[in-house]
Amino acid sequence: GEDVEQSLFLSVREGDSSVINCTYTDSSSTYLYWYKQEPGAGLQLLTYIFSNMDMKQDQRLTVLLNKKDKHLSLRIADTQTGDSAIYFCAEAMLASKIIFGSGTRLSIRP
């Protein structure tokens, strides 16, 4: 079946690293994505990783992919108040359909 699962909430202290985890079901997925949604806004593509990669780093963002366990994670280094948002993990299926998780709400403590 098609299902992407994420934990609903994460709270971290400002300046610490945030790690958001996701599991997906379709081993044939070609691309996996992380999107960010701020209140009242659409989704912003943060980063993506091709399924034959293990890791991708982009400034403060690090994506790790464990294809064997179908596990994807997003690490945000030096988390700032502006990182408060809902983060969605998503996988690209066939026929250009993208399946999203329910989102992880990241809150930042001072």
Added chain:
Amino acid sequence: DAGVTQSPTHLIKTRGQHVTLRCSPISGHKSVSWYQQVLGQGPQFIFQYYEKEERGRGNFPDRFSARQFPNYSSELNVNALLLGDSALYLCASSGGGTNEKLFFGSGTQLSVL
């Protein structure tokens, strides 16, 4: 450069009415996808259009329909609105190639009373 634009931004309808939502993709993008995001959930795939043809359809009833115009803009139509159709409707554009990086608009917030 203009991103994905959607109109209207907010809409209030009553049950049984019909609604049309509009989307203009990023210049040069030939594919438009529609997603429904109910409060507290992730977006759910409704349709994808590429070069004016339907490329994919999600698990939505026939009350939902869409089309794409020669300039690649798109409309989503929903007939016989139900209370459960209340949601944020997101349009996304992409080049239409194999790497489906979607770029989303800010959405149309539809409230059905």
